[in-house]
Amino acid sequence: MAPHVQTFPSSQLPSHIHHLPSSSHRARKTPDGKPTDLDKNCDLFSFVQYDCRIARPNEDNCPVVCAPVKRFFRVCPTKNGGTFTAETTSWEYLNALSKGGDAVSGGGTQLEIGGGAAGPAQTGR
Template identity: 35%
Template sequence: MPPPVELFPANPSLPERATANLKGRRRKDFDGNLMKCELLELVQYECEVENPNDRRAMARCWPIVRLFRRCRDREGPFTVETTAWEGERSKE
């Protein structure tokens, strides 16, 4: 089972939070500028069966786009999900 994940608002705290590693220590050689990191996109799908009691029922699926930034520090690469943060930045 994965460890519990702490929830926090993406904007404006995401760049600041990205400067800490999983142990809570400050990352070496990473200044918190997520814009310097490679942008990655992952498309997942949420599907729903129209009539679950009918064996011939159709499933309808909707794409869910998630954005990530692949950054690097002294320890190597790490990934930060930026979906909400990228959306907030586009409103500015």
């Protein structure tokens, strides 16, 4: 059985990333010893997944309908020289809306998964 994962509103993500996921409750810090700021310290990545469903499962040869689902995540440096990754899809949309935007245009690096050549493509930051 998978371990319990704490759930919380996406608006609280910036405060939740400051604590290591262990019982020690140690704080996570950037290489300069400061708390992590998702916007300033972390690179934005995205990829597209597909949610596929059988249109009419009780019929033979029925079509499979797939809809793209764009996911965002941030890769953040840590004080010990490593990194941690946080899925930020909901938070990115909330953050864009709070800044007066209507969608996430996203800087950073975009990963294209499937179909074409795999690998990062720089989209600016």
